Amino acid sequence: MGKLKDRYIRFDWAIKRMLRDKANFAVLEGLLTVLFEDKTQIVEILESEGNQLAETDKFNRVDIKAKNSKGEIILVEVQNTREVYYLERILYGVAKTITEHISLGESYGNIKKVYSISIVYFDLGKGNDYLYHGQNRFIGVHTSDELQISTKQEDAILPKYPREIFPEYYIIRVNEFDKVAKTPLEEWVNYLKTGEIEPDTKTPGLSEAREKLKYYSMTPGERYAYDEHLNAIMIQNDVLSTAKLEGLTEGRAEGRAEGRAEGIAEGRAKGLAEGRAEAILATARNLKSMGFPTEDISRATGLTIEDILNILR
Structure with missing residues (x-):
């Protein structure tokens, strides 16, 4: 009998069952590195709602909450079916995360920056791209310049942009991707959509996924x-x-x-x-x-x- 062709496990299942294991952090780190265009290292996986394994939660939404080497918090969520108030829930999740990770009485300077990454498999709305990015920028109404805030850091007064503090949001509209994958980001989105990974890929995270997320490596x-x-x-x-x-x-x-x-x-x-x-x-x-x-x-x-x-x- 010929060798079975490799199949790869869907990302939503992987983040629920496998990517929380430190031995598999490289897969998630690869996605974040490609998305942020900056080398990202995961320090730990934090407690999140997506840890639930209830039958009613098994197909609708899964998520993972991680802390990177900079102390920032990253929320990665896969949503399989349509939710009417999806944007509102993203906002609530980010706000909840911010307040959960600062203790009562702590300085506001200890608030952690949060990145929200939504991987959606439903028609979220109108738009011609498969990837959207949003962040807070304060722009002068009359001058169009971006506001800088003076902040004290290590006994020095330094300028800081609000976008360095406020959350950032990424929405990946998987079903809208219809290109031949040529860039690392496109390879990742193609995997999210089809489960396919090129055998000679050098894209961060996907080469590790080829070894760690094989369907036929799972038990029956x-x-x-x-x-x-x-x-x-x-x-x-x-x-x-x-x-x-x-x-x-x-x-x-x-x-x-x-x-x-x-x-x-x-x-x-x-x-x-x-x-x-x-x-x-x-x-x-x-x-x-x-x-x-x-x-x-x-x-x-x-x-x-x-x-x-x-x-x-």
């Missing part, structure tokens, strides 16, 4: 759990897509009917608005009938849990 039990993880992702995405399509179809039909009944611009606008609302309600009903938990329905539709309980009684 680990492979079974991993395959179930992939099935759960595919099933949830399919269910959500179907529910959304059915909800939109039903809502649009009601919206058009309402618009025709009114026969005027006001009626059409009202019909469209009500149609959209009905689309959301129809999606919620479909998800409920398929057995989805109320919390998941809330994330998928943007409705509050209280609204969902009232609607679906």
